[in-house]
Amino acid sequence: MTGTFVEVAAVPRPRAVVTAQRPALARRAVRALPPYLFLLPAVGALVVWTYRPLGAALNLSFFSWNLLPTTPKEYVGLDNYRRLIDLPELRNALWLTVAMTGALLLFTVVLPTVVALWTSALGGRGRAVYGALIFAPVLVPPVAGAALWQWMLDPRSGAVDRVLGHPINWIHEVRPAQIAIVVITGWHLLGFAVLVVAAGLSGIDDEYRAAALLDRASRWQITRWIVLPLLSPTLVFLALMTILMSGQLTFPLIDTLTQGGPDSQTTNVYYLLWEYGFQNFDTGFASAAGLLFFAAFGLVALALIRLSDRLTFHDS
Amino acid sequence: MGRIELDGLTRKYGDVVAVDGIDLDIADGEFLVLLGPSGCGKSTLLRLVAGLIPPTGGRVLLDGEDITHAAPARRDLAMVFQSYALYPHLTVARNIGFPLRAARLPRAQVRRRVAEVADLLELGALLDRRPRELSGGQRQRVAVGRAIIRDPRAFLMDEPLSNLDARLRQSTRAQFRTLHERLGTTVLYVTHDQVEALSLATRIAMLDGGRLEQVGTPTEIFDQPASVFVAGFLGSPPMNLLPARLENLDGRVRVRADGIEADLRPGEPDGSVEGVEARDVVFGVRPEHLRLTDGTGRAGTPVLRGVVRAVENLGAEEVAQCAVGGETVQFRGARPLGLAPGQPVQLATAPDHIHLFDRGSGRRLVWRPHPARTAPATPRA
């Protein structure tokens, strides 16, 4: 018997690869269109109401103009920006904005986290009642709230001073005025922030807590090592909203209660901008300020969004 | 120490009774496997023992102490969750070391223990990854690592191997066995995989619909299933179960059905079967206990006659599906069986390999000789 060993043949590979033909360009374009069509109204509104005014402001920031249609605009180049940077009030207003925003974070991030953590064990009807109570101030219109507080903050006869048993001139003394603005804005926002944190908490899978309990972690360890890190994207979101919205949110209060006083010590950058634009009618100057603030807040927002992306842990 | 006693443990979800009056005594050092189909209450039972959900009835005792209402941390049990429950923001090393960090052990010691555990579970290369960067099997091993890094009173494991591939499953199974032999810690282990249960357990508790069907060693459960449910759950393919009738014929006990004829006590007729009454039964025989015959065996040898419908290749063995009467009988044997579809077959078995169950209750029937007479060689049915 003669013979030899031969290898078994390998699985044959196709020699010529036929690639499926892509559909025609027009066909693909029609298929890709619907999402853009759905976006169109939103993009249109953004262009008309946000980007066009932004462009107009950019244009105005190079002119000197007093808002009167009969007065001609006078081109001044970068003069408005130069004046703005040299303005002594700007530094004060900037510092005040940072301080007020920082103080507000206490009401929109720190306090809501504490409240939500403490009440997360609450269930059923108790939860609904307490939720409604804490959310109620959110529904009060800012100007109405300001009027109400003005009345309550009245020196001597106001409810606040009577409760404190100690007359404080809330609106005409620097520190009390600043505190009043921050606390009233915080009172407005607290309910909303608690709701957001509670939603964030309920989004954290209960299994992690269960696992940590069995791993014999204490309540504080679970909060610090598990809950807070997993909640951090929510907290960054709240911080972002606070920083970006604090100007708009404090504005009606400042305008109603203190008009930026006493001695400009409640004048934040938004109020400053408004004073120059609509009280002094220095339109070009106000436009330049607006654009500068826009750029600065844009950078802050970008940094926070980056941070929030880094902190988001996708659940398996 | 880690003796766990369950005393009428019950958990209801509205109308659904997930765990229904479980009485179970798990000795210290035992490897008890809870086995049952999906939704039979295995995870719920484990969570009740862990203290993650309160029972609606009954008690849990740990080393004689009533811990029914004790906080999970006080029970000193370690659990592997079915969903792994790995902390998504922590690296593998931090996940595994979490219980030690929570216990405020020195950092160097935590690092050393984590390295040991990672070595044991072949996770060394993954220590800096986060859970979302791991495959299902790797996640499961991290979850196991987080449990075994501690020295708890007992381990609770909820399907810890379900996501591993066949090779890894086998090697991890072997690791569990050595680990259990080394540590001697009580393990309460949930699975729906019978191979895992049979190979790991010192005892198996079979669950169905929240109730205990049978508790026993793997051998007892496999060789003497207490009910039709247990018989039909174990084995691959599981036991053939066919409706049949038990008769007392000329002094012999005989099981008959369409295509089946089996004497349970072959040999000469004797008087010991006088008391046997005719009744409806379920006739059971495992596929591997059947063999081909040409019908010339001893008279009264249990025989099933049918027609081959299909033949399945399992690699080392083949399984033939045969139509016997109106039922399907599976027959497993070394490959090749030499059978083709359409071919008539006769399958023989030994009386010892026949299992009988009551048709109504589904419970196993056992032969009990009359106390007056002592009959020799009782069939195991």
Ligand SMILES: Nc1ncnc2c1ncn2[C@@H]1O[C@H](COP(=O)(O)OP(=O)(O)OP(=O)(O)O)[C@@H](O)[C@H]1O
């Ligand atoms: N939170 C719950 N609410 C209502 N019913 C539940 C709840 N948890 C479990 N059940 C029910 O209890 C029964 C047992 O569930 P369990 O999770 O213990 O099953 P299991 O044996 O672990 O199943 P599997 O093998 O699929 O994991 C199921 O019928 C399930 O639908």
Ligand SMILES: [Mg+2]
């Ligand atoms: Mg389960």
